[in-house]
Amino acid sequence: xxxxxxxxxxxxxxxxxxxxxxxxxxxxxxxxxxxxxxxxxxxxxxxxxxxxxxxxxxxxxxxxxxxxxxxxxxxxxxxxxxxxxxxxxxxxxxxxxxxxxxxxxxxxxxxxxxxxxxxxxxxxxxxxxxxxxxxxxxxxxxxxxxxxxxxxxxxxxxxxxxxxxxxxxxxxxxxxxxxxxxxxxxxxxxxxxxxxxxxxxxxxxxxxxxxxxxxxxxxxxxxxxxxxxxxxxxxxxxxxxxxxxxxxxxxxxxxxxxxxxxxxxxxxxxxxxxxxxxxxxxxxxxxxxxxxxxxxxxxxxxxxxxxxxxxxxxxxxxxxxxxxxxxxxxxxxxxxxxxxxxxxxxxxxxxxxxxxxxxx
Amino acid sequence: xxxxxxxxxxxxxxxxxxxxxxxxxxxxxxxxxxxxxxxxxxxxxxxxxxxxxxxxxxxxxxxxxxxxxxxxxxxxxxxxxxxxxxxxxxxxxxxxxxxxxxxxxxxxxxxxxxxxxxxxxxxxxxxxxxxxxxxxxxxxxxxxxxxxxxxxxxxxxxxxxxxxxxxxxxxxxxxxxxxxxxxxxxxxxxxxxxxxxxxxxxxxxxxxxxxxxxxxxxxxxxxxxxxxxxxxxxxxxxxxxxxxxxxxxxxxxxxxxxxxxxxxxxxxxxxxxxxxxxxxxxxxxxxxxxxxxxxxxxxxxxxxxxxxxxxxxxxxxxxxxxxxxxxxxxxxxxxx
Numbered sequence: 087x088x089x090x091x092x093x094x095x096x097x098x099x100x101x102x103x104x105x106x107x108x109x110x111x112x113x114x115x116x117x118x119x120x121x122x123x124x125x126x127x128x129x130x131x132x133x134x135x136x137x138x139x140x141x142x143x144x145x146x147x148x149x150x151x152x153x154x155x156x157x158x159x160x161x162x163x164x165x166x167x168x169x170x171x172x173x174x175x176x177x178x179x180x181x182x183x184x185x186x187x188x189x190x191x192x193x194x195x196x197x198x199x200x201x202x203x204x205x206x207x208x209x210x211x212x213x214x215x216x217x218x219x220x221x222x223x224x225x226x227x228x229x230x231x232x233x234x235x236x237x238x239x240x241x242x243x244x245x246x247x248x249x250x251x252x253x254x255x256x257x258x259x260x261x262x263x264x265x266x267x268x269x270x271x272x273x274x275x276x277x278x279x280x281x282x283x284x285x286x287x288x289x290x291x292x293x294x295x296x297x298x299x300x301x302x303x304x305x306x307x308x309x310x311x312x313x314x315x316x317x318x319x320x321x322x323x324x325x326x327x328x329x330x331x332x333x334x335x336x337x338x339x340x341x342x343x344x345x346x347x348x349x350x351x352x353x354x355x356x357x358x359x360x361x362x363x364x365x366x367x368x369x370x371x372x373x374x375x376x377x378x379x380x381x382x383x384x385x386x387x388x389x390x391x392x393x394x395x396x397x398x399x400x401x402x403x404x405x406x407x408x409x410x411x412x413x414x415x416x417x418x419x420x421x422x423x424x425x426x427x428x429x430x431x432x433x434x435x436x437x438x439x440x441x442x443x444x445x446x
Numbered sequence: 447x448x449x450x451x452x453x454x455x456x457x458x459x460x461x462x463x464x465x466x467x468x469x470x471x472x473x474x475x476x477x478x479x480x481x482x483x484x485x486x487x488x489x490x491x492x493x494x495x496x497x498x499x500x501x502x503x504x505x506x507x508x509x510x511x512x513x514x515x516x517x518x519x520x521x522x523x524x525x526x527x528x529x530x531x532x533x534x535x536x537x538x539x540x541x542x543x544x545x546x547x548x549x550x551x552x553x554x555x556x557x558x559x560x561x562x563x564x565x566x567x568x569x570x571x572x573x574x575x576x577x578x579x580x581x582x583x584x585x586x587x588x589x590x591x592x593x594x595x596x597x598x599x600x601x602x603x604x605x606x607x608x609x610x611x612x613x614x615x616x617x618x619x620x621x622x623x624x625x626x627x628x629x630x631x632x633x634x635x636x637x638x639x640x641x642x643x644x645x646x647x648x649x650x651x652x653x654x655x656x657x658x659x660x661x662x663x664x665x666x667x668x669x670x671x672x673x674x675x676x677x678x679x680x681x682x683x684x685x686x687x688x689x690x691x692x693x694x695x696x697x698x699x700x701x702x703x704x705x706x707x708x709x710x711x712x713x714x715x716x717x718x719x720x721x722x723x724x725x726x727x728x729x730x731x732x733x734x735x736x737x738x739x740x741x742x743x744x745x746x747x748x749x750x751x752x753x754x755x756x757x758x759x760x761x762x763x764x765x766x767x768x769x770x771x772x773x774x775x776x777x778x779x780x781x782x
């Protein structure tokens with residue numbers, strides 16, 4: 087099988103809609119339907135603080151972590167530069183689009199700036215991936231971390247494009263069809279649509295020929311090479327797809343905060359994405375979103391919670407770090423794994439469809 | 447050396463020419479045309495010396511990292527935290543007792559003890575699971591960073607340089623000739639030179655210990671094949687603990703050094719983690735001479751870059767890494 091064939095699948099994941107419905111594990115799962123309905127009617131339930139600060143942020147971070155989950159879970163490549171790619175895409179939106187820093191921003195309309203940002207960020211991520219696939223396993227972590235850190239220091243130093251440590255402020259958000267798409271409710275739906283698109287794209291890819299080959303590459307690269315698969319090309323293609331997902335999330339992120347600065351692409355933030363993915367579970371696409379929800383809830387409420395317990399409220403990162411350590415120590419499959427084990431201990435077998443698609 | 451020349455004559459020629467140009471730039475008196483083109487020689491020489499001494503500091507951090515990696519296949523991403531911890535300990539000791547030397551000793555011992563605890567409590571329990579160990583070190587680095595922020599706050603600290611090391615010395619390098627015909631010599635801070643000399647001594651000592659002693663032989667055997675080594679009856683766990691303690695202790699010493707010539711603050715841990723990552727990627731993972739070469743290259747690139755192309759300095763460092771990965775993915779001096 088040539089990669090060209092697979093690559094074509096990656097660029098049009100929308101074809102999944104035409105597949106028979108039974109191919110989707112969610113269809114027979116009532117919990118998935120309930121979650122979908124709750125997400126759709128969320129603006130009726132939640133106030134604007136919860137809608138944007140909790141749920142939209144969760145979905146954006148979850149999408150970035152989803153790209154990491156795709157690489158780590160299906161490709162066996164733990165990349166710490168996914169947030170860097172998202173940040174790069176966010177910077178490109180700010181640089182090509184409209185912002186308060188008129189000496190830097192080129193002032194393109196959003197429908198031109200966003201495709202440009204997506205293209206450049208995908209190219210950036212693919213190049214980084216091409217570099218990272220020259221090595222394996224833990225080396226990949228080191229190299230992608232070095233790329234992420236280099237980008238962070240570069241944005242800090244460079245004033246011509248990235249405006250140094252102050253970053254780019256008041257980035258314009260799209261207005262069209264008479265709707266302000268950054269108003270809380272439309273923005274929530276935009277984020278939800280993008281997150282759902284990425285989620286289903288990953289889910290589809292994991293069962294498409296390309297995804298199966300990628301999982302083969304993860305499990306035994308030598309055998310796949312002997313079977314005639316181009317191992318490195320599959321890995322680079324996986325990076326390209328994951329970069330695109332991360333870039334989409336990056337665009338949403340810059341629209342969400344309306345500004346971008348080196349602080350958003352710091353090494354700590356890169357590691358947060360890894361934490362989100364690992365805490366949620368990197369074996370299934372839903373994991374990153376669960377991890378992101380836990381992370382965002384902790385980040386938002388840990389301060390009040392710790393103060394109420396009579397502790398120092400600023401120790402939220404300590405809490406996150408300890409939680410991450412506990413998860414890594416006791417469950418290699420994140421919260422999902424814990425949940426599944428708990429279900430099994432209760433004597434209830436996990437739905438067969440779940441176990442079946444675990445490895446594609 | 448001769449094998450390298452025989453196998454890669456073109457590369458050898460390029461290296462020789464580069465070294466010759468570098469030596470000429472350092473020792474010759476620059477013609478006026480050159481000074482006009484790239485600035486004064488004093489600036490250049492200062493950047494070179496800063497780069498070399500910074501390389502010494504990077505070597506101290508990265509050699510511990512690469513030693514631990516080489517033997518235990520454990521990418522210790524908490525290494526930057528050990529560096530910062532050593533720095534804070536050194537600051538506390540030197541501020542309370544006023545002794546610079548004592549701060550090195552205490553920092554070494556305390557960080558080595560942290561290293562022993564890490565190895566015994568954490569890493570021994572998950573031997574052979576590279577990825578999980580790496581994740582654990584990431585978690586630990588977050589926890590350590592926050593604990594240190596809690597204990598020391600977000601201020602900048604600088605360790606007091608002892609009085610006998612304060613002040614510049616004249617080096618026998620001519621930077622310019624005055625109009626009266628009198629040569630002007632380069633003045634450079636003594637403390638940096640002493641620290642660089644110390645890191646060279648430590649590096650040479652490590653090389654000797656690895657290549658000439660029994661424990662060094664065991665460690666080298668462990669790097670090559672630790673299962674067979676364990677099968678021959680060596681108490682491999684003890685060796686692991688010792689190596690981890692030594693590598694962590696080196697990071698602690700480097701923290702004191704870094705606190706003397708630069709400053710200590712939250713975020714320095716990540717900076718030095720990145721530096722040691724790049725150094726060992728460039729030099730070759732698990733190789734001590736590789737760490738030395740990588741540290742020198744990265745230190746020089748960083749300092750020369752920040753003098754001549756200030757806003758793109760970090761890109762130079764990064765490009766070197768990319769270039770090495772493209773040409774020799776295992777690193778410049780790795781044996782694999």
